[in-house]
Amino acid sequence: MADTAPEPNAETLADLIEAQRHLEGPLLPILHTIHEAYGHIPDTAPALIADRLNIGRAEVHGVISFYHDFRRLPAGRHVVKICRSEACQSVGGAALSEAVLAKLGIGWGETTANGAVTVEPVYCLGLCASGPAAMVDGKVIGMLDTDRFDRVLAELGA
């Protein structure tokens, strides 16, 4: 992901913006496209977006900072999102995520020292009858316990 992402240069960014600009309310689709391409929103992006959409930079910044999904810094090679919501809590989700973070030696939103894994909180994945649930690089996993989670983390090189 972040490792293989192209260097953000003004031209590619402009192309990404241009591809979505025809939409009604194009800002979120533009941010998603850029986020997908680079794994985060590069620092150079907001000014370019503001310019192309003819809106203020502060407005673009305001939108980026409002939404939990948009990272300002690159993530690790893999992103693990662990559900913190009530249904997962009811089957031991809180203890599980604490154990995972302790094992990796990081806090929520942080990346392991070897750059392999970033762990982020997520509030429900719609897998509430098969919790505790998580999502690894966009793929869902349910009925997790520490053993199963350890195997997942090992596969990711954490």
Added chain:
Amino acid sequence: MKVFLSIDAAAKAVGSEDVAEALTAEAARRGLELDLIRVGSRGMVWLEPLAEVEIDGVRHAFGPVRVEDVPALLDGTLAGHGPTEEIPFFAGQTRLTFARCGVIDPLDLTAFEALGGLTGLRAAIAAPGDVVETVKASGLRGRGGAGFPTGIKWQTVAGAKADRKYIVCNADEGDSGTFADRMIIEGDPFSLIEGMAIAGIGVGATKGYVYMRSEYPDATATLERAVAIARAAGVLGDGVLGSGHAFDIEVRVGAGAYVCGEETSLLNSLEGKRGEVRPKPPLPALEGLFGKPTVVNNVISLATVPVIFEKGAEHYADFGLGRSRGTIPLQIAGNVKYGGLYEIAFGLPLGEIVNGIGGGTRSGRPVKAVQVGGPLGAYFPVSGFDTPFGYEEFDGAGGLIGHAGLVVFDDSADMLELARFAMEFCAVESCGKCTPCRIGSVRGVETLERIAAGDAGATALLTDLCETMELGSLCALGGFTPYPVMSAIRHFPDEFTGQREAAE
């Protein structure tokens, strides 16, 4: 050999893709002709991955199927559950909205039509002037949480004069314990598309948006493919099913903000703004997306519309209790033995849902509490189990049904911690527009931490704070966070006495 295998995220999460691969490989190894059909979920989540084998034209259920079960499944020696539709959890349901979910390949438009799909849309095209009346007569109320009569909302938009109107589908489904929107989109997306097209024809809107939450990549992919298929088949486009009505749909993805499920926040988000809540009035029905008259409806509200037109408003309205008409897809979740989606007429007592259908807890310990209606819903103790499942009935019992998710907790649940979490969630997700929600939630977390540390006197302060949030917040995020908090205090006062640390 014909095998149906669930492709729902709840099945993928427990290994259905490995099972699919193993099935194909094992069949090839044996030279067996395998007709593997991927379907949505039957809603019996504890049986996922659920495989069904057609025996003499009847689908028999097997599950949870593991990779190592595959040879026995193909041999016909794997122990199963008999005919799928005779499993009590399934047989007890009244499936109207979810009639096709789990039965057909979600992207097979022909199969959709063969089971009643597009009948409702054709009826709407034949009599567009009757659409609003039919929805009103069905008694359908919004399934997103507020329970507002859908027909009345449509009437307002239909009556508004504008050069452009919109149908916006709220697929932000952020409530813990809910997955009905995800399941119908992954299992029968054409029903939502059909419902939105009927809405468009009924109110004179030509453009629809579906606002999907970013946490649902599988559902988003399925819906995008379904929209493309519907467009290619002429269900969407300049002339819907060859009529003079134009209607098309665009799928948009949110960015991880719970509050964007609130309809005005959602509209701001669609417009490319911060998802801040707008004061009402103006109603979105009159000044909604880009200031135009807009229908905002939940996925289930819209996906239920086709069956109302297919079977008649009266047929739908005949189910239910009091002013809660029709059926409701209950989502039985959390620490529960038989979790999943159960569609039934309104009116079932809470205890019957939790113990009768859900079979009690997964852990085998006694049930302590059930949170109904998501993170803004109240906790019900066992003494509230006679409450019938209906809008007014739950309101009367100090709760709400919300999007009909039920999260079961066993006796190990820490009610003070759950109350603290409710406040923390509100603090994390507050849009920041109004003070009671933005600041109140932070103070709420602090106050609950004080109670946990032994300051029992802080409970009075918390009660006061909750009252301020309830009365002063701009939307139900700050306004309803007091529900889980105060219900926990009301029903489990012993856990808020500040004596906990001392007792332990």
